[in-house]
Amino acid sequence: MTTPSPTHTTDVAIIGAGPAGLFAAFECSMLKLGCILIDALDAVGGQCTALYPEKPIYDIPGHPAIEGGALIDALDRQIAPFDVPRLLGRRVESLEGTRGSFRLGTSNGDTIHAHAVIIAAGAGAFGPNRPPLEGLEAFERSGGVQYFVRRRADFANRDVLIAGGGDSAVDWALSLREVARSVKLVHRRDRFRAAPESLRQLDEAVARGEVEKIIGYQLHGLHGTDGQLAGVDLATLDGTVRHVACDHLLPFFGLATDLGPIAQWGLDTVRGTIPVTPSTCESSLSGIFAVGDVATYPGKLKLILQGFSEGAMAAHAIHPIVHPETALHFEYSTSKGVPTT
Template sequence: MSHKTDVAVIGAGPVGLFAIFECGMLGMRCHVVDALDAIGGQCSALYPEKPIYDIPAFARISGAELVERLEQQATPLKPVFHLGQRVEKLERLGEGFRLTTSKGAVIEAGAVIIAAGAGAFGPNRPPLAGIEAYEGQSDGRGVHYLVRRPEDFRGRRIVIAGGGDSAVDWALALHGIADHIAFVHRRDQFRAAPDSVARLRALDGKGLDIVVPFQLDALAGDSGRLEAVTVRSLDGETRRLPADALLAFFGLKSDLGPIATWGMELALHHLPVDPATCQTSQPGIFAIGDVATYRGKLKLILTGFAEAAAAAHAIFPLLHRGQPLHFEYSTSKGAPGTA
């Protein structure tokens, strides 16, 4: 399917979501592509429950809440999301660009904003035979690598695998929502925050069982419907854990992927940009957030927010040649998309 838009945004993390708003303030529409099947980038996938302390006006906000508020801010601008796919090909098309995704979507845009963080993220899948048959279910069943809506798992029997912050945080968050949680890790030591680990251990035997030292061994079910997860110890002992869902938190892998082949200058897997405009070495292609680099760059979400505004203002004259841009503050202009 082909689409036409003003700006194509690659990456639906916090900075990419704010780019939708900043472009919308100038009357430009966006299509957004992300390799994950939900918006939010690292905030949703890695630390949805972790507090963030350096977002202006919020003394404390979780990654999930930040993404939710950015989504609310962007929604009136009617962005179109292409999730669970990445941009495989980018071609210059006259004064614009044609992007082709891994699912065959074709997007023609006047400019491109790359907000891909450290690159396209994808889950580290456990090496389990037939795991693909259980992926992609939306009813709180099957295999999942991130949690979009905790309520999807209400009343479910869940196996959570992993020993880091994401695994422990979601075990704590889903306790009391899920019918039962089996927490599987290969050793009785965890890489999560000590306070979180203490809370996890306090729940052992209370609707949550810590299953250590075990590793995932096999999945059992029928017609893609998960029924149990088999785990195995290093000594060969096996246990069968009844399960409606497996949440596997083994981290995310990231790389620039096809972005590295689009003819832009690279610097240690980052894209050097002009800090005044965030334009890369390729005219019409901009980079913001962690993927962008320049002298004095601070890798902070709030830095990315400012870069989104700079990129949007640099794109406007490219798409509206000869039309003056009269800058207005939002207090006088009003919120876009609400008229």
Template sequence: MSHTVHRTDVVIVGAGPVGLFAVFECGMLKMRCHVVDALDMVGGQCTALYPEKPIYDIPAHPAIEAADLIDRLAEQAAPFNPTYHLGQQVEKLTRTDEGRWLVETSIGTRIDTQAVIIAAGCGAFGPNRPPLDGLEQYEGTSVFYMVRRKQDFAGKRVVIAGGGDSAVDWTLSLADVAEKVYVVHRRPKFRAAPESVARMDVLVREGKVEMVVPYQLSGLVGENGQLSAVRVATLDGEEKDLPADALLAFFGLSMNLGPIAEWGLNLERSHIGVSLPGCATSAPGVYAIGDIATYPGKLKLILCGFSEAAQAAHAIHPLVHPGEALHFEYSTSKGVPGAE
């Protein structure tokens, strides 16, 4: 473990879109930030799970791909020189004798801070894996739980398993580039947006997509990590093989708060209860914003998380700059460091 202790004004737990915008809001109030995230890149789920998926409810962007949104947010935060600690998880949060907080991570990083903003989405997340023999040898080479670049599947025979929005959305997206797309689901009804299901039905009628219903995954056929077929079965046990180069399994994510659950905060059904305004938790100097925070009337929207980031930053300002009056100013009046 390193003996070095970093010292900063604010530690932000989570480098997703809301965490990145919190860097900007804190920076505008002259507060320095360190950001910790378990992933080895910024962006959270936007980067890890659906970088090429369009988002439609970001103001001034009728549509923006998730990865592009993260790029813009990182660029917006850059003038404030945040320090990123990626590929590590915050494990301990301890109150110091000075009334500050000591943040300790899974690889021994220690950060002394005045305040903590938890922007960890739904906590640690991972895919729900299908119970198939030998699955591990194919993961990352021909079995995937997310799509980072749809061109990776160009000209390939792709089996998509699942009945939710992710399965349907990627069916629509990959039908244009893949040689063949099979959709495996155990019943004809899909739990996805009706308009998307209707578009998928059109692709089925045009022969661009083949529905494999009612079937479920039964086994994998291949060698050296490369699939040659995906075995499916009816509920009665009737099996058949689908020639395939890749399997995309979309059975949702398993979420858990991880160490956050041990920090003595006010938890409500795996979320952190906060008070408004300011998004303060039950621990002094600790705030929660974004999907992990809950309060009456909460909406789980990125744009609401942006507002919560601004509220938390303003609530923290008197802790970092005690006795200093905060005169509210619009960014158009005060500008941004480095901007002309």
């Protein structure tokens, strides 16, 4: 006997449970719109949870600094009174229907019926750009080569080599110098694509001997036995090779992203993003909205705080779809309050 696939009915299906998706769930709930969160990861939080739970974020209003994991915990607590259902560890494979009546299917066989859809999928499915080095997989399995820092404590009293020239490479060099025995930062040129303040701090750390910069070199080879990393060969363009002893290699060469099935749903897309109307965040398909990094429009800034604003606009635009006969009288949260648990 075949077990029927679970079916869920809601007002708004939110695809993606990162910061933008979580706050969109809060805004929908405050407008008394039922919603459900769906994410391919096994936990809420998106990249904040999967990539940098201990990395401080400095541009969240009201928080001079807050770690990625702590931000997700706070957002999760914020929607707790509304008991928003979550379908985690599965991705949305299909979407069909029209404004007011959509049907979504997941990789786990779930069927979701919703009046509207919010896509908060960040950059879509993501994974690291891996360096083309012989024997790389064995060192990845042992943890000698890692692409994300989930716990700084894992690098305590270790010799760490960081490769890359962007914000992630510079930020983690500055952060890990506080716990690691040594930190070296290698880049092919003495020009980094990082925030000016981070570069100022890096220069100061280099001057104090807390971080060593290795300029003009690229990753060339890995050394170690039984998957345990012992060192890395670096090479210049003219073939000069330098060996660096280290316990861990952290290559930060960006993420390879893919919208996956979303790209097949008939939405207009531009370079892996979804163009939306700025005032409502509605996509080219009526009733389907996009917020956060996946959404694009003139003047768009890829900031978490902008994703929060977009979630609020999308929720208000969705209200007349779900309740066409009911006028929405906007109330500030200070007067409206939230349910108590």
